[in-house]
Amino acid sequence: MLTSRRSPSRPGPGPRRLALLLFACLALLAPPALAATGELDLTTSFVGALALVVFVLAYALVMAEEKLHMRKSKPVLVAAGIIWALIGWVYVKAGIPADSEHAFRTTLLEFTELMLFLLVAMTYINAMDERRVFDALRAWMVRKGFSYRTLFWMTGVLAFVISPIADNLTTALLMCAVVTKVAEGDKRFINLACVNIVVAANAGGAFSPFGDITTLMVWQAGIIHFQEFFALLVPSLVNFIIPAVVMSAFIKNRTPASLEEDVYLKRGARRIIVLFLLTVATAVACHTLLHLPPVLGMMTGLGYLQFFGYYLRRTLPRSLERKRTRYTQRGDWKKLEQLGSVVPFDVFNRVARAEWDTLLFFYGVVMCVGGLGFMGYLGLLSDVLYTEWNATWANVALGVISAVVDNIPVMFAVLTMEPDMSHGHWLLITLTAGVGGSLLSIGSAAGVALMGQARGNYTFMGHLRWAPVIALGYAASVAAHLWINADSFQVFG
Numbered sequence: 001m002l003t004s005r006r007s008p009s010r011p012g013p014g015p016r017r018l019a020l021l022l023f024a025c026l027a028l029l030a031p032p033a034l035a036a037t038g039e040l041d042l043t044t045s046f047v048g049a050l051a052l053v054v055f056v057l058a059y060a061l062v063m064a065e066e067k068l069h070m071r072k073s074k075p076v077l078v079a080a081g082i083i084w085a086l087i088g089w090v091y092v093k094a095g096i097p098a099d100s101e102h103a104f105r106t107t108l109l110e111f112t113e114l115m116l117f118l119l120v121a122m123t124y125i126n127a128m129d130e131r132r133v134f135d136a137l138r139a140w141m142v143r144k145g146f147s148y149r150t151l152f153w154m155t156g157v158l159a160f161v162i163s164p165i166a167d168n169l170t171t172a173l174l175m176c177a178v179v180t181k182v183a184e185g186d187k188r189f190i191n192l193a194c195v196n197i198v199v200a201a202n203a204g205g206a207f208s209p210f211g212d213i214t215t216l217m218v219w220q221a222g223i224i225h226f227q228e229f230f231a232l233l234v235p236s237l238v239n240f241i242i243p244a245v246v247m248s249a250f251i252k253n254r255t256p257a258s259l260e261e262d263v264y265l266k267r268g269a270r271r272i273i274v275l276f277l278l279t280v281a282t283a284v285a286c287h288t289l290l291h292l293p294p295v296l297g298m299m300t301g302l303g304y305l306q307f308f309g310y311y312l313r314r315t316l317p318r319s320l321e322r323k324r325t326r327y328t329q330r331g332d333w334k335k336l337e338q339l340g341s342v343v344p345f346d347v348f349n350r351v352a353r354a355e356w357d358t359l360l361f362f363y364g365v366v367m368c369v370g371g372l373g374f375m376g377y378l379g380l381l382s383d384v385l386y387t388e389w390n391a392t393w394a395n396v397a398l399g400v401i402s403a404v405v406d407n408i409p410v411m412f413a414v415l416t417m418e419p420d421m422s423h424g425h426w427l428l429i430t431l432t433a434g435v436g437g438s439l440l441s442i443g444s445a446a447g448v449a450l451m452g453q454a455r456g457n458y459t460f461m462g463h464l465r466w467a468p469v470i471a472l473g474y475a476a477s478v479a480a481h482l483w484i485n486a487d488s489f490q491v492f493g
Contacts, residue, residue, distance in 0.1 A: 132264070
């Protein structure tokens, strides 16, 4: 049974309420199950106001990353240090430093679990990329010479199907590579296909704990169990299908020139895929059967990969000799030449290639808003959203806000506030935070990444042109959830 952490409703003066709404729009960030509000209410103090200003300035620098060419982790790391230093100073003066220390350690523990989980997932994705799994899939689609309309639907459907396993960002990048390769020079089609890919990848990631960081947060917090995410399958499908049907009507059904591209899977590629699925199963078993954090299963899975990497290194000379003999007998000089570029598989090289800027950014925002929550800001925000508003409308509005702020921080804030709402409403915020980011190209990691990969072809304005159609799919997915999962709105978490 979930219990609300909200403090009793306290009406505040106009400027204070305005500040809270600004905080809701610009700074909906915090990790799940963080320490509750501290003993000292700092929301009306100079220290609290200063901390809020520091965070807003840091987040403004993050949003200006593309123009400043400064990694997004830098400002939030500094802001986190300043905010917790202010908290520590106030609590030391009050004679209760143990409270702030405990809150910081609790916040740090939550982040550590999530970071290790993500690190293992990133390592496996990088390992499959190095073994050319994604290149092989892309080459197969390119060789087939599908029509533009078929390519549009195939990349969309594959993005929806793959993202629950490989995460929405990786899946979107893979599908975008296919589209830009096949339709090179056709900016209009590439933009349309990329919009479809972003919507499909975000929708597919919404009904799986592994599809997006937001769903991972909800699962890690124990609010929605693994199998319960599949209640969002149909609403997520509706969110993808409706915009796709409309957009596909604007595609000229012509066939691009077929391209020849031979890609060979590296040794062990298929077995690494199996190990990744086994790792996912281990994480689910740890959480479901043993009631232990899923990160235990993921770290165990990293051990699987390390053992397999050891096996690949030890058996590499023998494997190369067998292949050299076989290719020489066949006269396959192309493959024989490729053997010269084979290098031993290195797990730690894959770990090093994880997106460390993202992980450090994640640390910064978690610690920043963990501190702001400890000061009392999230308690007030919870009152505004879930006491004065209806929970359904609050969750729908937060999904729209996620298109501007990004869906990850929106979900973090809700999990930290942990309002007392039904299971259906928890599923609703999981859905809206996951798919709401599709409304704008900057609303999700998938959209931001594709603007970089398909620079000049897929743009903010190109995506915005289709926002009304995407909004129609968003509204339909919410309606589908309210109808299909109506019984869950009577069940409290």
